[in-house]
Amino acid sequence: MSAEPSxxxxxxxxxxxxxxxxxxxxxxxxxKHGTRFTEDLNFDSLLVMEFIxxxxxxxxxxxxxxxxxxxxTVGQLVVAATEIVREEHG
Amino acid sequence: xxxPTPTDNINLSKRLADFPTLPDALDYAAQGETGFNFYSSRxxxxxxxxxxxxxxxAKAAALNLVGGGVVPGDRVALLAxxxxxxxxxxxxxxxxxxxxxxxxxxxxxxxxxxxxDQIRNQITSSGSRMVITPEGxxxxxxxxxxxxxxxxxxxxxxxxxxxxxxxxxxxxxxxLCYLQYSSGSTRFPKGVAVSHTNLMVNCAAMNKAVGNASxxxxxxxxxxYHDMGLVGFMLGCLTSQTTVDYLSTEDFAxxxxxxxxxxxxxxxxxxxxxxxxxELCSRRFASSxxxxxxxxxxxxxxxxxxxxxxKPLVMRxxxxxxxxxxxxNRSFNASYGLAxxxxxVSFSTPGTGMILDHISKQELGDxxxxxxxxxDGSGVGRTFVACGRIIAGxxxxxxxxxxxxxxxxxxxxxxxxxxxxxxxxxxxxxxxxACIHDGWLDTGDLGYFIGDELVIVGRSKxxxxxxxxxxxxxxxxxxxxxxxxxxxxxxxxxxxxQDDGGEKPTILVQxxxxxxxxxxxxxxxxxxRVQDQVGLACDVILVPPRTLPKTSSGxxxxxxxxxxxxxxxxxxxxxxx
Numbered sequence: 001m002s003a004e005p006s007x008x009x010x011x012x013x014x015x016x017x018x019x020x021x022x023x024x025x026x027x028x029x030x031x032k033h034g035t036r037f038t039e040d041l042n043f044d045s046l047l048v049m050e051f052i053x054x055x056x057x058x059x060x061x062x063x064x065x066x067x068x069x070x071x072x073t074v075g076q077l078v079v080a081a082t083e084i085v086r087e088e089h090g
Numbered sequence: 091x092x093x094p095t096p097t098d099n100i101n102l103s104k105r106l107a108d109f110p111t112l113p114d115a116l117d118y119a120a121q122g123e124t125g126f127n128f129y130s131s132r133x134x135x136x137x138x139x140x141x142x143x144x145x146x147x148a149k150a151a152a153l154n155l156v157g158g159g160v161v162p163g164d165r166v167a168l169l170a171x172x173x174x175x176x177x178x179x180x181x182x183x184x185x186x187x188x189x190x191x192x193x194x195x196x197x198x199x200x201x202x203x204x205x206x207d208q209i210r211n212q213i214t215s216s217g218s219r220m221v222i223t224p225e226g227x228x229x230x231x232x233x234x235x236x237x238x239x240x241x242x243x244x245x246x247x248x249x250x251x252x253x254x255x256x257x258x259x260x261x262x263x264x265x266l267c268y269l270q271y272s273s274g275s276t277r278f279p280k281g282v283a284v285s286h287t288n289l290m291v292n293c294a295a296m297n298k299a300v301g302n303a304s305x306x307x308x309x310x311x312x313x314x315y316h317d318m319g320l321v322g323f324m325l326g327c328l329t330s331q332t333t334v335d336y337l338s339t340e341d342f343a344x345x346x347x348x349x350x351x352x353x354x355x356x357x358x359x360x361x362x363x364x365x366x367x368x369e370l371c372s373r374r375f376a377s378s379x380x381x382x383x384x385x386x387x388x389x390x391x392x393x394x395x396x397x398x399x400x401k402p403l404v405m406r407x408x409x410x411x412x413x414x415x416x417x418x419n420r421s422f423n424a425s426y427g428l429a430x431x432x433x434x435v436s437f438s439t440p441g442t443g444m445i446l447d448h449i450s451k452q453e454l455g456d457x458x459x460x461x462x463x464x465x466d467g468s469g470v471g472r473t474f475v476a477c478g479r480i481i482a483g484x485x486x487x488x489x490x491x492x493x494x495x496x497x498x499x500x501x502x503x504x505x506x507x508x509x510x511x512x513x514x515x516x517x518x519x520x521x522x523x524a525c526i527h528d529g530w531l532d533t534g535d536l537g538y539f540i541g542d543e544l545v546i547v548g549r550s551k552x553x554x555x556x557x558x559x560x561x562x563x564x565x566x567x568x569x570x571x572x573x574x575x576x577x578x579x580x581x582x583x584x585x586x587x588q589d590d591g592g593e594k595p596t597i598l599v600q601x602x603x604x605x606x607x608x609x610x611x612x613x614x615x616x617x618x619r620v621q622d623q624v625g626l627a628c629d630v631i632l633v634p635p636r637t638l639p640k641t642s643s644g645x646x647x648x649x650x651x652x653x654x655x656x657x658x659x660x661x662x663x664x665x666x667x
Contacts, residue, residue, distance in 0.1 A: 037199040039618045042627055045198040046370070046557055049343030053131075056344070065195060065340050066226035072200035 007075070010082045013059065017078050020058050024051045033075035055081065061088050094356065095125040095140050095333045097307040104304055107293035107329035111286040112267055113184050113260040115329040120145035124333040126324075128173060131341035133348045133355070139174045141328065148181030149258070151246065155186040156255025159241045160219060162187030163261075165269065167209075167218035169193050169227050170314035172338035175246040177324070179222045180268075180314075182249075187261045191216045191269045191281065194315040195227065197340060202230070204623050210234040212271050215279045216516060222249055263287045269516050270429045272316045278564055281516035282317075282429045292321070292432035292510040293329045295481035299437035300360060300392050300423065308334040309358035311342035311349050311367070318397050321433035322362055332360075346370040347383070350412070354385040362394030362425075364558040365401040365591070368408040375411055388416030392440050396425040398555040399548070400475040401591035402446055419443050426477035426546050430531055431510045435486065436544045438478035445476040447545055458490075458501040460538045460545065472589060476543040484508030487530070488538060499540065501547060504533045554585045554595055554626075561595070561626050563648060569623040570599060570616055581616075582638050582651040583628070594629060598651055601632040601663060609663065631655075632663045 018031055024047060025031065029040050037043040043051070052063050061084045071077050099122030109115040119125075125140035160166060168179050170192035183190040193212050196205045213221060213235060220242040223231045228245070235243050242249060261267065267289050269281035308327050312319030319339075327334045335352050342349055350371060353361055375383055395405065409419040420443040427434040438445070448465040451472050463471040480486045487495050488502040496502045511531045514522035525532045534553075537546040554561040563583035570581035580600040585593035599616055601609055613630045620628050637660055639647040654660035 038201070038621045038625070042621070043199060044557065044627060045559070045625065046343060046366075048198050049340060050374075053344035064226055065197070066230075068199050069196045069202035069205050069230065070200075077199075 007079050008082065009075075009078045010085065013082045013085055014078045016058050017055065017074065017081055020055050021051065021074065023054070031074055033073065033078075035074045036072050037074075037077075038072070059085055061085055092135075092138050094127040094135055094138055094335065096123050097333055097357070098304050099124055099331060102331065104302075104331060106297040106302065107290050107326070109290060109329065110263045111184075111261060111265075112289060112325070112329070113181075115290070116141060116145050116148070116181055116184070119328055119331045122331055124331050126174070126177065127333070127335045129335060129337050129341075129348070129352060131337070131345045131348055133337075133351045137174050139177065141331065144174075144177055144181060147178045149185050151178055151182035151250050152185035152258050153254040154249050154252040155182055155188055155220070156258065157253040158220065158249065160186055160188050162259050163189065163265070164220075165189045165191050165216045165218040167191045167193055167213050167216060167221045169195060169209075169221070169223040169231065170320075171195055171224050171227075172311075172314060172336050173224065175222075175224065176314055179246055179249065184267070185258050185260050187259050187265070189216075189266045189269060191218055191271065192315040192320055193271065194313070195340075196230070197343075198625055201622065201625055204625070206230055206234045211279050212281070213238065216269050216271075216281050220249075222246055261286060263290075266513065266516075268320075270317055270320065272429050272560060278562075280518060280521055283513045283516040284432055285513050288432050288510055288512060289321070289325060290329065291483065291508075292434055292481070293326045295483060295510070296322070296326055296434040296437070297330045299434065299478075299481055300394070301440050302330050302332060302360070306332055306359045306391075307356060308332055309337075309349065309353050309356065309361040310334055311337040311339055312362065313339040316397075317427070317429040317433045318362060318364075321429075322394075326433070342367070343370070346374050347378075350383070350385050350387060350415075353390050354387060354415070357389040359389055359391040360394070361390065361392070362396060364397035365395060365404045366398070366557045368395070369401075369404045372404075372407045372411045383412065383415050385412070385415040387412055388418075390417060390421050392423045393417075393421040394423045394425055395444075395475075396427060396477075398558055399546070399587075399591045399593070400424055400444075400477075402444065402473050402475055403590055405444060424475045424477045426535075426537075426544060428533055428535075430512045430525065430533070431484075431506055431508075432512070434481055434510075435484070435506055435533075436478045436480050438476070445543060446473050447476060447540060448473045454501065454547065460499045460501055460540075460547075469589070473591075474545050474547055476540060476545050478544065479542050480544065481508075481510070484510060486544060496538075499538055501536055501538045504535045504537045504544070504546070506531045506533055548587060554583070554593065556585070556593060556595055556626060561624060566595075566597060566620055566624050566626070566628065567646070569620055570597065573615065573619060575602070575612075579638065579640065579644075579646050582646055582648050584648060584652045586652075586656075595626055596629045596631060598631050598633050598638060598655060598660070598662075600635050600638055602635050633660060634663060637661075 102122035119141035128137040267286045310323035425437045448471045449460045450463045453461040485507045566583035567581040582598045639650040
């Protein structure tokens with residue numbers, strides 16, 4: 001994850017997302033900021049929800065459904081999850 | 091926190107959908123204590139909506155619909171989240187004589203544009219005058235309605251802030267009750283139009299078929315924008331004053347075992363799902379650290395299976411895992427239905443479990459006959475699950491390609507006749523005429539009878555069902571044809587049936603370039619584009635130019651393309667090294 005944009009994402013959240021995501025990654029794609037869930041990782045809607053559940057458990061957050069359509073890459077998810085963590089845990 | 095609504099009413103006798111209209115059914119249910127309960131993904135009770143409260147809130151909001159300019163017969167689109175607000179808006183439409191149009195919520199990463207397109211197509215196809223949505227989805231709805239002239243785009247709170255009208259005029263038995271868009275592609279949507287009489291007849295027949303009586307309690311995670319969720323576990327339960335405990339579909343997908351937890355805690359007796367819902371539970375339990383699930387599923391009398399081809403091995407797997415919790419495989423209840431018949435067409439007799447029929451693949455393919463063979467693991471046979479007997483007051487006929495009725499164990503198209511047949515596809519006489527002839531609905535499915543048990547072997551119409559979601563080949567082909575270098579008629583999408591009852595989505599694509607690396611890039615690009623636009627991972631198979639068969643009118647002959655591919659008459663381009 002080199003040359004990351006300064007998007008205000010928390011390094012802890014980034015590490016947690018990557019850790020959980022790696023357990024769901026059935027491809028040999030190396031996870032990067034710009035890795036796309038559907039095109040690169042072949043995530044279908046069932047796998048998305050399973051992954052979200054695992055991420056919610058890991059970060060103790062609740063991810064609302066309406067954030068999903070605007071998230072296409074790992075980096076976007078890290079930013080969104082960071083915001084949720086800040087909202088829910090201060 | 092308050093407690094959930096009770097399983098039985100104290101002083102109100104159970105009536106099974108014998109009402110003239112849906113508002114009459116809710117007025118009756120409102121005299122009792124039963125109703126709808128909403129749970130979180132962790133199984134905590136979040137909202138309680140007794141039918142009495144639903145009726146009162148819906149009547150109040152109905153006056154706002156009238157005050158906002160909605161007149162009887164107007165369509166009102168509703169984003170169908172599993173929450174009280176959707177139900178209040180749905181029944182406000184009923185009391186105001188308006189026609190609610192449930193629309194889907196987004197479920198996947200990305201694909202914002204595809205989702206916005208989908209709901210825009212449903213809003214314009216139905217000619218909806220208002221769109222009611224939860225606040226969180228408002229940005230999508232605003233994009234989807236850009237440039238449309240609507241009376242209101244907003245939340246239920248925005249609706250109830252409108253001035254109140256003077257009076258309500260709900261629909262009569264022959265008026266339309268709702269539109270259902272689970273049938274039809276996203277690009278070319280078809281709204282199933284159902285009257286109050288259609289609905290009541292089907293709900294009454296379904297409730298009798300599954301033996302709904304005092305002491306019955308339903309549990310559901312099925313979405314309200316799908317017929318099994320909307321009719322089976324909302325309207326069918328409301329018209330029989332049956333309490334339902336809801337878990338939202340997305341919460342079920344996150345934590346499927348919460349479904350079983352609700353059945354266990356609330357002593358649920360009736361709950362349905364497609365095969366993959368059961369599979370998700372066994373899979374999630376297997377990946378959890380628990381050794382024995384701490385559940386009591388002995389109350390679960392009707393474990394319904396429907397909505398896609400039933401996979402016997404998946405059901406056996408579920409039974410193996412959850413039998414120690416008191417689950418009985420005699421509770422499995424295979425059924426068959428479609429939105430064009432409101433919902434239910436056939437149901438197994440409760441308490442009998444699944445009836446399997448193992449038949450010769452060769453006879454199935456060559457002679458359209460269902461000839462039983464020994465299930466010896468040799469692969470010469472395929473197992474099908476009998477979907478029960480036809481609901482009372484209705485008839486199913488199996489017909490050959492010339493429209494002649496066929497005998498027992500002969501495989502043909504399934505035709506359905508009776509008062510549940512929809513009024514038609516909304517505003518689409520051509521599509522309606524294409525599937526209803528002399529009152530008989532051509533279901534588009536293929537099946538046969540064993541005695542009075544209906545067995546479904548596949549669909550002759552084109553819909554693809556993968557993990558319980560419907561996909562339309564037209565949408566996939568349209569996506570491919572719009573890619574650079576592609577033309578209309580260059581793609582044919584269908585599913586290939588697998589021996590386990592599953593289906594593999596496949597696209598044949600005509601490819602002009604001959605260089606291997608260019609071909610590989612095209613195949614990869616098609617796959618990625620379809621995944622992005624349609625949300626489905628497909629096998630992409632390249633075929634030579636001008637090999638996909640066409641009909642006499644020049645349209646793609648999709649069924650023939652699939653058949654030619656299976657027989658080897660249509661050869662794929664040799665794969666690159």
